[in-house]
Amino acid sequence: MHHSGIHETMEAMELLNTSCLSLTKSSGMRFLAKDDGLKTLLKVQADSDKRHIHMLQRFLNQEEPHG
Incomplete structure (x- = not known):
């Protein structure tokens, strides 16, 4: 079980958000690309992006609630 601080958890959540946005963009653009x-x-x-999302979700799900 991970015992990261709030800052580390927030960083992981930011990485998760970035990966989700990237997945949305690359998935959508793939169908529009002609090359x-x-x-x-x-x-x-x-x-x-899918692999990163799953890794980050596993990491965040192992965290204990803060506060």
Whole structure:
């Protein structure tokens, strides 16, 4: 079980938010892109964002409530 401070928890939440926004953008843009190379890059980015989101969710779910 992790015992991070509030600052660390907030940083993890900010990273989670950034990854969610990136996933939304790369997933949406992939269907609009006409270039196959760009489509591939956007898919790779989306897959990476999904992994990061799951890792951050696991980390945050292990945290004890503060206060």
